[in-house]
Amino acid sequence: MTGPTDTIAPTTPQQQQRSGCCALVAGEVAFAGSGPGDPDLLTLKVARALNDADVILFDRLVSAEILALAGAQAVLEDVGKEGFGPQISQDEICRRLVAHAQAGKKVLRLKSGDPTLFGRLDEELSACEAAGLGYQIMPGITAASAAVAGIGQSLTQRGRNASVRFLTGHDMKGFADHDWAALARPGEVAAIYMGKKSSRFVQGRLIMHGADRATPMTIIENASRADQRVIETTLDRLPTDLAAAQLTGPALTFLGLAPRASAQALSDLTMELA
Ligand SMILES: C[S@@+](CC[C@H](N)C(=O)[O-])C[C@H]1O[C@@H](n2cnc3c(N)ncnc32)[C@H](O)[C@@H]1O
Numbered sequence: 001m002t003g004p005t006d007t008i009a010p011t012t013p014q015q016q017q018r019s020g021c022c023a024l025v026a027g028e029v030a031f032a033g034s035g036p037g038d039p040d041l042l043t044l045k046v047a048r049a050l051n052d053a054d055v056i057l058f059d060r061l062v063s064a065e066i067l068a069l070a071g072a073q074a075v076l077e078d079v080g081k082e083g084f085g086p087q088i089s090q091d092e093i094c095r096r097l098v099a100h101a102q103a104g105k106k107v108l109r110l111k112s113g114d115p116t117l118f119g120r121l122d123e124e125l126s127a128c129e130a131a132g133l134g135y136q137i138m139p140g141i142t143a144a145s146a147a148v149a150g151i152g153q154s155l156t157q158r159g160r161n162a163s164v165r166f167l168t169g170h171d172m173k174g175f176a177d178h179d180w181a182a183l184a185r186p187g188e189v190a191a192i193y194m195g196k197k198s199s200r201f202v203q204g205r206l207i208m209h210g211a212d213r214a215t216p217m218t219i220i221e222n223a224s225r226a227d228q229r230v231i232e233t234t235l236d237r238l239p240t241d242l243a244a245a246q247l248t249g250p251a252l253t254f255l256g257l258a259p260r261a262s263a264q265a266l267s268d269l270t271m272e273l274a
Helices: 044-052 090-102 121-130 143-150 199-208 238-245 260-273
Strands: 028-033 055-058 075-078 106-111 135-138 165-168 190-193 216-221 229-234 251-255
Touching (some): 044 135, 090 106, 121 135, 143 216, 216 238, 229 238
Parallel strands (some): 165 190
Antiparallel strands (some): 190 251
C-alpha cells in the first residue's frame, strides 16, 4: 500500500509533475496561478516561484503588484492576449516556453486566477511534453472565488444550489454554447468568465429556455482589487446595465446570485408576502 508520504519516482514528463514541491527546476516550466489581482491572495508557493524564476511569461491580467515580486534576475515577458483584440499567438507562447526551458532557465508561466481554468493550459503542457520537458502546476485562486467573496455570498448553498458551473461567455469559435435549459432552471448558479461582450447572447438564450427575467445577476469588475466594482442587476436588465457601467477591467458575471444584502431583503419580502 502507498502511504501519504510515499512518492513515485518520475519517469515521463507527465509523471514529473511535482505537485508537492515548491522549488523551480532549471530546464523545466512551472505553470502558476497569480490569483485575481490582490497580491495577498497569491499562494506562498507562487510567491516563492516569482522570486526564484529566471524567465516569467505573464498574461495580461497579472497585476503589476504581483509582477513587482519577481526576483531581480528575472526577465519578464508580456505574452498577454486581448479577448478579441491584438494577439500573440499560442504557438509563439509555446515556442518561447520550450526555448527558454531548453536553454536551461527556470521558467515560470504566470496566468491570472487559476491556471487550470480558461487558461489554454493544455496546449502549453502538450508543447512541454512534445519537447520532453518536465513541468509542474501551481494552483491559484480563481476569479469566481474572489468575486463571490466580494458580494458576501456562497457559490453553493444548501437548499438553493448543490452545484455551480463555471462558464465562458465566448470560445475560439465565438459566443460559447452551453446547456441553456439546465441553466435557466430556478436556483441555478453560474460564474460567467469573459461575459461582457456576450451578455446579450447569454440573456437571449436563457430567456428563450424559460428563465425568469427577474433572475438576479451580479457583475463584479476587478474582483479583489482596490478598484473592485459590483453591479447588481437582473437577467432582464443585464446588457443595459452592463453597457451603462462602462467597465474597463476584467469582470465576472454571476447568474443566480445577488449581493448578500439584496438577497436577504428579497427573501424577507417573500416571507412577508407568504
Ligand atoms: C482568460 S480568463 C482567465 C481566468 C483565470 N484563469 C481565473 O481562474 O480566474 C479571464 C477572465 O477571468 C475573469 N477575471 C479574471 N480576473 C478577474 C478579476 N480580478 N475580477 C473579475 N473577473 C476576473 C474575467 O471574466 C476575465 O475576462
